[in-house]
Amino acid sequence: MSPLSVLFGSLGSAVLTIALGAVLILVLPRIIQWGVxxxxxxxxxxxxxxxxTGACWAFLRAKFRQITFGIYPPDQQWRPFLAxxxxxxxxxxxxxxxxxxxxxxVLWATAIAAFLILMQGGMFGLALVPSAYWGGxxxxxxxxxxxxxxxxxxxxxxxxxxxxxxxxxRILSTGLIEIIRGLPLVSLLFxxxxxxxxxxxxxxxxxxxxxxxxxxxxxxxxxxxxxxRGGLQAVPAGQEEASRALGLSWGQxxxxxxxxxxxxxxxxxxxxxxxxxxxxxxxxxxxxLFDLLSSGKAxxxxxxxxxxxxxxxxxxxxxxxxxxxGISRYSAFLERRxxxxxxx
Amino acid sequence: xxxxNSARNWAACAAAVGSLTAMATAAHAQQTVEQIKQRGFxxxxxxxxxVGFSAPDQSGAWKGLDVDTCRAIAVAIFGDKEKARFVPLSxxxxxxALQTGEIDVLPRTTTWTLRRDANGLNFSFPNYYEYDAFxxxxxxxxxxxxxxxxxxxxxxxGSTTEVTVADLSREFKLDLKPILFDNVxxxxxxxxxxxxxxxxxxxxxxxxARATQTKNPDDYVIVPASGHYEALAPSVRHGxxxxxxxxxxxxxxxxxxxxxxxxxxxxxxxxxSNDPRVQRFLGxxxxxxxxxxxxxxxAYNIIKQLGNYGEIFDKHIGQxxxxxxxxxxxxxxxxxxxxxxxxxx
Numbered sequence: 001m002s003p004l005s006v007l008f009g010s011l012g013s014a015v016l017t018i019a020l021g022a023v024l025i026l027v028l029p030r031i032i033q034w035g036v037x038x039x040x041x042x043x044x045x046x047x048x049x050x051x052x053t054g055a056c057w058a059f060l061r062a063k064f065r066q067i068t069f070g071i072y073p074p075d076q077q078w079r080p081f082l083a084x085x086x087x088x089x090x091x092x093x094x095x096x097x098x099x100x101x102x103x104x105x106v107l108w109a110t111a112i113a114a115f116l117i118l119m120q121g122g123m124f125g126l127a128l129v130p131s132a133y134w135g136g137x138x139x140x141x142x143x144x145x146x147x148x149x150x151x152x153x154x155x156x157x158x159x160x161x162x163x164x165x166x167x168x169x170r171i172l173s174t175g176l177i178e179i180i181r182g183l184p185l186v187s188l189l190f191x192x193x194x195x196x197x198x199x200x201x202x203x204x205x206x207x208x209x210x211x212x213x214x215x216x217x218x219x220x221x222x223x224x225x226x227x228x229r230g231g232l233q234a235v236p237a238g239q240e241e242a243s244r245a246l247g248l249s250w251g252q253x254x255x256x257x258x259x260x261x262x263x264x265x266x267x268x269x270x271x272x273x274x275x276x277x278x279x280x281x282x283x284x285x286x287x288x289l290f291d292l293l294s295s296g297k298a299x300x301x302x303x304x305x306x307x308x309x310x311x312x313x314x315x316x317x318x319x320x321x322x323x324x325x326g327i328s329r330y331s332a333f334l335e336r337r338x339x340x341x342x343x344x
Numbered sequence: 345x346x347x348x349n350s351a352r353n354w355a356a357c358a359a360a361v362g363s364l365t366a367m368a369t370a371a372h373a374q375q376t377v378e379q380i381k382q383r384g385f386x387x388x389x390x391x392x393x394x395v396g397f398s399a400p401d402q403s404g405a406w407k408g409l410d411v412d413t414c415r416a417i418a419v420a421i422f423g424d425k426e427k428a429r430f431v432p433l434s435x436x437x438x439x440x441a442l443q444t445g446e447i448d449v450l451p452r453t454t455t456w457t458l459r460r461d462a463n464g465l466n467f468s469f470p471n472y473y474e475y476d477a478f479x480x481x482x483x484x485x486x487x488x489x490x491x492x493x494x495x496x497x498x499x500x501x502g503s504t505t506e507v508t509v510a511d512l513s514r515e516f517k518l519d520l521k522p523i524l525f526d527n528v529x530x531x532x533x534x535x536x537x538x539x540x541x542x543x544x545x546x547x548x549x550x551x552x553a554r555a556t557q558t559k560n561p562d563d564y565v566i567v568p569a570s571g572h573y574e575a576l577a578p579s580v581r582h583g584x585x586x587x588x589x590x591x592x593x594x595x596x597x598x599x600x601x602x603x604x605x606x607x608x609x610x611x612x613x614x615x616x617s618n619d620p621r622v623q624r625f626l627g628x629x630x631x632x633x634x635x636x637x638x639x640x641x642x643a644y645n646i647i648k649q650l651g652n653y654g655e656i657f658d659k660h661i662g663q664x665x666x667x668x669x670x671x672x673x674x675x676x677x678x679x680x681x682x683x684x685x686x687x688x689x
Contacts, residue, residue, distance in 0.1 A: 050558075050559050050560075051559070062402065063402065065402075066400070066402055066404065069404075070400075070404075071400040071404045071406075071432070072404060073404055074403045074404050130429070132429070132430075132431045132432065133404075133429075190436065193437055194436065194437055194440045197440060197441075197444040197446065198440060198443070198444060200444075208431075208446070285392070285434075286434055286436075287434055287437060288392055288431075288432045288433045288434040288437050289432075290392070290432060294392055294393075297392070297393060298392060298393030298399060298400055299402075300393075301393045301394070301395040301399050301552075301556075302395065302399075302401070302402070302556075303395055303396075303552060303555040303556050303665070303666035303667050304666055305556070306556055306557060306558075306559075307556040307557055309529070
């Protein structure tokens, strides 16, 4: 179809095109006026921004490090930088299916250990930085990675448990899934950060970040479990029976025959939950952790600047969008790959 | 902060449960000072960014009135203001964090209330008195509430300021017109957009809004609203009186120094002062330090490294800061405020 017939092919699309065009003509000049023409790109303090009618991008330049790394000690900020690069590299390496295998597990275990050592320090001559001082993007990343990296296998176990013929694992899994699903994430975070320390024996304390990480992991596991179970329901029972008849153990049948088919069927809802969980990490703001969003909010309180909320939230939104859109494109690639055998 | 929101209910709930465990922790709490010395630093609760009180600056260093209140304790114990660490806490977490031992002391804009005091906390002297106030354009020429006849006031629904406005209106027959919004940013935006004549909130919050959201902060004035004050005070756990004493008196040092005229700049000259009160205060005539189990130079060190209360107030929220909040009730008693110096004897 030619572009013209796409835009004006029918009465409906012609009306839509004209309406959207009008909105663009009305809105776009204002955005450009605000974001580019009237904006302040560089300034040492907020004085120029107070005068300007446009966006205060200079604020982001001045506060870039504070927003990205939170309250991490400034002279040590190469450490969260390196730790972030490490995580990103691992994520990129894990994407191509040919890299999937046992060695990937070893790589991730090493990477997470290296991440924690880099951030926490206290060994190899690195100064100790307790997790109360971590902040910004590294916190968001490690929370997302642990919530999904540990939550996904846990979700598979729960899904298999719920379908089990044995009563004990079935009741346990069903109970856990239903309880966690019945609670809002915010209340889970409150429970882990306020009620849990009170219930622990005196003198025993679990790290605040770890507590929030565990809450996010359990939450994502419960949701992922139901998606995986949906996939398992869609695999005909004959598949498992045939595998068992060929002499495979139950574990082998699941791992080699049933689960690969089940997971392929549920890529879109899996992607959905994964993206939701990446964004849910921003909720740790309510329990006093300096993730990306809280760091941005803390930077905004500086009275030397005129609190450019819009610019800061746009910047943070852009970072989230890049992450979530990346996940979405990757899942589209996996879907295409999965459908090679069946597509026409 | 005075919003009747769920965070408050959570805090109340957590405090109630916390009090059950407070008794269990008492046995261990006796050695808070020893724990701090062994660890090498004091751990204080801080906010998630409440500028002027506790907020990380561009380089990640914590700054503010509450932060310096904590640093004074660090100086008293270690003689070094850098021996303090800060844990950012949300409003609902802060009391639990203190009761479970995650932090040693909580200097974080916490109002001293009966129930908090009864449920496992001991409050030290208030380091800041908060009050409701109106923010008004200077060109209206209003200097006190009584002149606000017929004014429209922007405020949040469900906040205690709603009651304040209704009471004031009735008491002084002002016929104030409340204009309600459901969140803080919307309320402020409406006021700065000219939707109402005045904005009501906590004085410090108004001063911050004035500093950050106006083109020219000098175009606006802050007028105290009701004459009701809330005392914001640092608190410690029940069960360790010695640490409680150190927290109380390391703040008193700041007040007493201002009363005696001892400043960060002149503290070295004051060592030679003939005034016996100053001599006892600075430890020239020893005894005070030993009584608390501290170095005799502890008060000298606090002022040398941090300055007195007036200097700290001015630096973070007063005239030397962008916030420019009047001392108001936070003046010394002899200047007409509520800050009362005790005897260092």
